[in-house]
Structures are given as structure tokens and as C-alpha cells.
Amino acid sequence: MxxxxxxxxxxxxxxxxxxxxxxxxxxxxxxxxxxxxxxxxxxxxxxxxxxxxxxxxxxxxxxxxxxxxxxxxxxxxxxxxxxxxxxxxxxxxxxxxxxxxxxxxxxxxxxxxxxxxxxxxxxxxxxxxxxxxxxxxxxxxxxxxxxxxxxxxxxxxxxxxxxxxxxxxxxxxxxxxxxxxxxxxxxxxxxxxxxxxxxxxxxxxxxxxxxxxxxxxxxxxxxxRRASFYIFNLLLPCVMISFLAPLGFYLPADSGEKVSLGVTVLLALTVFQLLVAESMPPSENVPLIGKYYIATMTMITASTALTIFIMNIHHCGPEAKPVPRWAKKFILQYMSRIFFVYEVGESCKRPKKGPENGKKPVAQEMNGQAERRDNSAILRNCAEKIRSEKLEEAPDKDNLSKADAPGEWKESGKYPEKGGGGKESRYSECSKTHCVCHNERLLKNIEYMANCFREQKAAQKRTGEWKKVAKVMDRFFMWVFFIMVFFMSVLIMGKAL
Missing domain, CATH: 2.70.170.10 (Neurotransmitter-gated ion-channel ligand-binding domain)
Structure with a gap:
């Protein structure tokens, strides 16, 4: 109730x-x-x-x-x-x-x-x-x-x-x-x-x-702003792509992919730059990540241009001029050791040296005429030896028999014995004249081939030196751009902290 x-x-x-x-x-x-x-x-x-x-x-x-x-x-x-x-x-x-x-x-x-x-x-x-x-x-x-x-x-x-x-x-x-x-x-x-x-x-x-x-x-x-979303979706991909750009210098020049890598990285960064530009107001204040993109794209453009320049050095033909003396001393000697660039057979502990503690052979110090004269003399001596051997074998080939006394020949139905007439002396003179003329032509051909071989070897040496110069420059710019990318990444990450 x-x-x-x-x-x-x-x-x-x-x-x-x-x-x-x-x-x-x-x-x-x-x-x-x-x-x-x-x-x-x-x-x-x-x-x-x-x-x-x-x-x-x-x-x-x-x-x-x-x-x-x-x-x-x-x-x-x-x-x-x-x-x-x-x-x-x-x-x-x-x-x-x-x-x-x-x-x-x-x-x-x-x-x-x-x-x-x-x-x-x-x-x-x-x-x-x-x-x-x-x-x-x-x-x-x-x-x-x-x-x-x-x-x-x-x-x-x-x-x-x-x-x-x-x-x-x-x-x-x-x-x-x-x-x-x-x-x-x-x-x-x-x-x-x-x-x-x-x-x-x-x-x-x-x-x-x-x-x-x-x-x-x-x-x-x-x-x-909570920046985690933008760090994982815009910043980190850009940093990883940026570290690919210096690796283009590490690619072998004969692979044909050095320029393609730089252009591909540049296009990828352009896409990210457009994504940022679409969400930002069109003002004069460029965002920090936009500055990072522009700096990275500029660096990649410079690396691509340098790659083209280095590839021209690498692929220079036999008609290229010799490497300058300062380049040989500064690039091929000092920089190659700093950046660990060695040829086949070299190592960082035992670099390749020429005869006599790296000095040039005597033949390389002689001028072309002296070298050709020495080579001709050597070839003439060899030719005289060959001619004497042929003269000793000639009676066997012409069905001639040797006399019992040294230097005497017996005729087998065609020529009298030695001292019997003038035909034997004319035959000897004709044979000697024919052999000397034949050896002269042989000497010229051998000398021509030797000159071609020396020129080819010198061209190969020049080409190898220019290739090594290009390789040293590749390593140098690779480390330079790696350092640049690292400091730019640290700078923008420092802004985040």
C-alpha cells in the first residue's frame, strides 16, 4: 500500500x-x-x-x-x-x-x-x-x-x-x-x-x-600532426629509393643498365613528389619532404649525367689519346688504392708492378727506329741461319751427292765435279741471290706484323688504362653520393625528432 x-x-x-x-x-x-x-x-x-x-x-x-x-x-x-x-x-x-x-x-x-x-x-x-x-x-x-x-x-x-x-x-x-x-x-x-x-x-x-x-x-x-603514416608511406620509400641511386656507379659499365637505373629511380621519385604536391596548398612555402624530394632528384640527375660521362671514358676506342701523366699518378696510383680498385692479378697487399721495380723495359724506352733496326738485325741473323741450312740440304733435294772431301760435290749426270767449270759457281751465286731476296721479303712481312702487334698492344694498354680511370671515378662518385644521401636522410629524420 x-x-x-x-x-x-x-x-x-x-x-x-x-x-x-x-x-x-x-x-x-x-x-x-x-x-x-x-x-x-x-x-x-x-x-x-x-x-x-x-x-x-x-x-x-x-x-x-x-x-x-x-x-x-x-x-x-x-x-x-x-x-x-x-x-x-x-x-x-x-x-x-x-x-x-x-x-x-x-x-x-x-x-x-x-x-x-x-x-x-x-x-x-x-x-x-x-x-x-x-x-x-x-x-x-x-x-x-x-x-x-x-x-x-x-x-x-x-x-x-x-x-x-x-x-x-x-x-x-x-x-x-x-x-x-x-x-x-x-x-x-x-x-x-x-x-x-x-x-x-x-x-x-x-x-x-x-x-x-x-x-x-x-x-x-x-x-x-602524427607523422607515422607519412613516414612509412612517403618518407621511407623515398629514402630506400635514394640509396639505389649511388649503386648505379657500382654496376659494370658493360652491363648497359647504368643509365636505365638512374632514370627509373628518377621516375619513381617524381611519382612521390606528385603525391605530395596534390595534398599541399599551392603556396611559396615548399614542405620539408618536398625539399628532400627535390634535392634527391637533383642528386640523381647529376649522378645520371656523371654516369654518361664515365661511360664515354670507359668505351673510348683504340684511337683515344694516352692517359695524362697527372691522371696516371693521381687516379691510377693513389685513388685506385684508396677505393680498392685493382686489375686482374693485383691485390691490395701486392699491387701489380712491372720489371725492375715498376720501371719500363728497355725496349719501351727506345724509339721506333732503333727498335725496328734491332728487330731487323735479329731477323736477318735468323734468316742467314735458315739459308745456310737450306744450302746444306739442297744437294739431297736436287739428287746431288756430297764428295768425300768437305765442300766437294759430285755431279750425277748433270754438272761436273768441283773445279771442273763455271756453272757451279753461277748456281751458287744464283742460289745465294735468290735466298737473300726471299729473306728480305720475309723480313719486311715479319717487321710489318711486329709493328701491327706493337700498335695493337699499345692501343689495348691505353684502353685498359682509360677503363681503370672510369672504374676509379665510378667508385669515387658512388661513395660521394652515398654520403650525400645519408646526410640528407639524417637531416630530415632529425626534424622528425
């Missing part, structure tokens, strides 16, 4: 309050107008307290410089014509009615960037017996924000939300901030941006159009 009596009493009380609420509504708005500012003295300013709660950051459009946020806006003011005595209405102290029934301050977002100019939702207001009106309304705002992408993706932004009355000046409505900062207790964490703070500041500004002051409350939203 007690429970039933309690429920019946509460239902009676609620029903009674509902009747008093309708009576209060009729009494309050019988002669009320929501068109005029509800103050008793029109010369006094009405105080409006503003409080903004940030619920969520929906989007940050860097290219169009627009911040889209979800806010809860609370406005509190006193209406001089909406007051009542609680005792006359059964202790009723608050009522909730649609906000369109009462006068509302025209507080708007000054830096609004919404093309539809949608305001707050039409929610109810809470009216207290002493005339205090509290209006809580959620709003999705699009505000203009000056975006500085100089240090993208390690940048931070400061976006301002300025609230003020559009038509009432400071002598009519004075805006006060409820707290020195925006409320972040109900903020939903954003995956891209981290909130560092939201300080609030009241400003009183006199615009050029009007002489009256206009107060406003500005909330500064301090944001810091």
Missing part, C-alpha cells in the same frame, strides 16, 4: 507541475517578443557568456585551408522579461522550450568557410526562474585556417575559431568567455592530429566600417 501511495503521489505531482508549466508558458509569453533585446535599460550592455567544447576534428583540408570540427556551443544570458516567482507555480524553477520562442544573441563564427552557412541546431533552451537562459547547441563548423606546411609531415598548425555578435556592438552585447581555455574533456582522439591545447582570449576590435567596438572570443586550436 505504501508503494502504491508513493507512485500515486508522484504521478499527481507531475501532473500538477505539467499544469503549472502550461500556465507559466502562457503567462510568460503572453506579451513577449523575441525580436528585441530583452533588457530593461536599452543603454546597458547585455552580458553573454560563451563556452565551447571540442568534440571531434572531422577533417583538416590543407590544400583548401579549411578545418572541419564538431563543437558544442553553450551560451548563457539573462532575459529581463522571463522571470517568475517559484511559489506561484508550485515550486517550478526551470522550463525547457524551443529556442525559437525566445530572443537569442546572433553570435556567429567570424571565420566561417562553409558554403551553405549552416548554423547551430534548433535545440531547446533552459529558462530559470531568475531569467537566466542557457542554450546548448551542437554545430559542425568549417573554419578557415592558415596552414603552414614548411615542415610537413612534421608540422604543427594553429587554427583560430573566432566567435562574436554580427550586428550588436560592444555597447549592446558584451561577450565573456566562461573559461580561459576550450573544454577538451569529451574530445574524441584523432588519428592524424594531436591536440596540444585550446586557449581562449577575449578581443575588442574596432573595424573600419564602424566606430563602435566589437568584442569577440577567439579559441586557438593548437594541433600537431
Amino acid at each position: 505504501a508503494l502504491e501511495e508513493h507512485i500515486g503521489r508522484e504521478g499527481f505531482v507531475q501532473g500538477a507541475q505539467g499544469k503549472f508549466a502550461y500556465k507559466l508558458m502562457n503567462d510568460l509569453f503572453a506579451n513577449y517578443s523575441n525580436a528585441l533585446r530583452p533588457v530593461e535599460d536599452m543603454d546597458k550592455a547585455m552580458n553573454v557568456t560563451l563556452q565551447v567544447t571540442l568534440s571531434q576534428i572531422i577533417d583538416m583540408d590543407e590544400r583548401n585551408q579549411i578545418l572541419m570540427a564538431y563543437l558544442w556551443i553553450r551560451q548563457v544570458w539573462f532575459d529581463a522579461y522571463l522571470r517568475w516567482n517559484r511559489d506561484d507555480y508550485d515550486g517550478l524553477d526551470t522550463i525547457r522550450i524551443p529556442s525559437s520562442y525566445v530572443w537569442r544573441p546572433d553570435i556567429v563564427l567570424y571565420n566561417n568557410a562553409d558554403d551553405q552557412f549552416t548554423g547551430s541546431m534548433e535545440t531547446n533552451v533552459v529558462i530559470r526562474y531568475d531569467g537566466q537562459i542557457m542554450w546548448d547547441s551542437p554545430a559542425i563548423t568549417k573554419s578557415s585556417c592558415k596552414v603552414d606546411v614548411s615542415f610537413f609531415p612534421f608540422d604543427g598548425q594553429q587554427c583560430r575559431l573566432t566567435f562574436g555578435s554580427w550586428t550588436y556592438n560592444g555597447n549592446q552585447i558584451d561577450i565573456l568567455n566562461h573559461l580561459d581555455t576550450g573544454d577538451l574533456t569529451d574530445f574524441v582522439e584523432n588519428v592524424e592530429w594531436e591536440i596540444l591545447g585550446m586557449p581562449a582570449k577575449k578581443n575588442v576590435i574596432t573595424y573600419g566600417c564602424c566606430s563602435e567596438p566589437y568584442p569577440d572570443v577567439t579559441y586557438t586550436l593548437i594541433l600537431k
Whole structure:
């Protein structure tokens, strides 16, 4: 019975309050107008307290410089014509009615960037017996924000939300901030941006159009970008691609892929550069990652040009000039040891040396005429020996027999014995003349072949020296560009830290 009596009493009380609420509504708005500012003295300013709660950051459009946020806006003011005595209405102290029934301050977002100019939702207001009106309304705002992408993706932004009355000046409505900062207790964490703070500041500004002051409350939203996404999707691929560029110098020149590698790396970086440019505003401030891309692309372009130059040195033909003396000393001797470039048969411990402790052979120091004269003398001696051997074998081939005495021949039906006539002496002279002429032609042919062999060997030596010069330059530029890529990567990573 007690429970039933309690429920019946509460239902009676609620029903009674509902009747008093309708009576209060009729009494309050019988002669009320929501068109005029509800103050008793029109010369006094009405105080409006503003409080903004940030619920969520929906989007940050860097290219169009627009911040889209979800806010809860609370406005509190006193209406001089909406007051009542609680005792006359059964202790009723608050009522909730649609906000369109009462006068509302025209507080708007000054830096609004919404093309539809949608305001707050039409929610109810809470009216207290002493005339205090509290209006809580959620709003999705699009505000203009000056975006500085100089240090993208390690940048931070400061976006301002300025609230003020559009038509009432400071002598009519004075805006006060409820707290020195925006409320972040109900903020939903954003995956891209981290909130560092939201300080609030009241400003009183006199615009050029009007002489009256206009107060406003500005909330500064301090944001810091979470760079993990951009590091793993834009920065690290660029760093890895950049380290491929110096390896083009390590490729053998005969492979034919040195220039192709440089061009491929350049095209890959161009694609990443376009991806960054599409999301950034077209301003004069080039983002940090864009500077890194441009520097890397410039380095790869220079490496490709140097590769073409080095390949021309590598593939120079036999008609190339000899390697200059300074290049032989500086590049082939010192730089080749520093960068561990050795020919076949050499090692870092026992470099290849020529005869007599690296000195040239005597034959290489002689001029061409002396060398040809010595070679001719050697060949003539060999030819005389060959001719004497042929003369000794000639009687056997011509069916001639040797005499018992040395130097004597017997004729077998064609020539008399030695000392018997002049034919034998003429035959000997003719044979000697024929052999000498034949050996002279042979000597010329052998000398010609020897000259060709020397020229070919000298050309091969020049070509080998130029190839070694190209290889040393390849190793030198490879380490130079490796160091450049490393320092650029460390620099941009240092900005991240």
C-alpha cells in the first residue's frame, strides 16, 4: 500500500507541475517578443557568456585551408522579461522550450568557410526562474585556417575559431568567455592530429566600417600532426629509393643498365613528389619532404649525367689519346688504392708492378727506329741461319751427292765435279741471290706484323688504362653520393625528432 501511495503521489505531482508549466508558458509569453533585446535599460550592455567544447576534428583540408570540427556551443544570458516567482507555480524553477520562442544573441563564427552557412541546431533552451537562459547547441563548423606546411609531415598548425555578435556592438552585447581555455574533456582522439591545447582570449576590435567596438572570443586550436603514416608511406620509400641511386656507379659499365637505373629511380621519385604536391596548398612555402624530394632528384640527375660521362671514358676506342701523366699518378696510383680498385692479378697487399721495380723495359724506352733496326738485325741473323741450312740440304733435294772431301760435290749426270767449270759457281751465286731476296721479303712481312702487334698492344694498354680511370671515378662518385644521401636522410629524420 505504501508503494502504491508513493507512485500515486508522484504521478499527481507531475501532473500538477505539467499544469503549472502550461500556465507559466502562457503567462510568460503572453506579451513577449523575441525580436528585441530583452533588457530593461536599452543603454546597458547585455552580458553573454560563451563556452565551447571540442568534440571531434572531422577533417583538416590543407590544400583548401579549411578545418572541419564538431563543437558544442553553450551560451548563457539573462532575459529581463522571463522571470517568475517559484511559489506561484508550485515550486517550478526551470522550463525547457524551443529556442525559437525566445530572443537569442546572433553570435556567429567570424571565420566561417562553409558554403551553405549552416548554423547551430534548433535545440531547446533552459529558462530559470531568475531569467537566466542557457542554450546548448551542437554545430559542425568549417573554419578557415592558415596552414603552414614548411615542415610537413612534421608540422604543427594553429587554427583560430573566432566567435562574436554580427550586428550588436560592444555597447549592446558584451561577450565573456566562461573559461580561459576550450573544454577538451569529451574530445574524441584523432588519428592524424594531436591536440596540444585550446586557449581562449577575449578581443575588442574596432573595424573600419564602424566606430563602435566589437568584442569577440577567439579559441586557438593548437594541433600537431602524427607523422607515422607519412613516414612509412612517403618518407621511407623515398629514402630506400635514394640509396639505389649511388649503386648505379657500382654496376659494370658493360652491363648497359647504368643509365636505365638512374632514370627509373628518377621516375619513381617524381611519382612521390606528385603525391605530395596534390595534398599541399599551392603556396611559396615548399614542405620539408618536398625539399628532400627535390634535392634527391637533383642528386640523381647529376649522378645520371656523371654516369654518361664515365661511360664515354670507359668505351673510348683504340684511337683515344694516352692517359695524362697527372691522371696516371693521381687516379691510377693513389685513388685506385684508396677505393680498392685493382686489375686482374693485383691485390691490395701486392699491387701489380712491372720489371725492375715498376720501371719500363728497355725496349719501351727506345724509339721506333732503333727498335725496328734491332728487330731487323735479329731477323736477318735468323734468316742467314735458315739459308745456310737450306744450302746444306739442297744437294739431297736436287739428287746431288756430297764428295768425300768437305765442300766437294759430285755431279750425277748433270754438272761436273768441283773445279771442273763455271756453272757451279753461277748456281751458287744464283742460289745465294735468290735466298737473300726471299729473306728480305720475309723480313719486311715479319717487321710489318711486329709493328701491327706493337700498335695493337699499345692501343689495348691505353684502353685498359682509360677503363681503370672510369672504374676509379665510378667508385669515387658512388661513395660521394652515398654520403650525400645519408646526410640528407639524417637531416630530415632529425626534424622528425
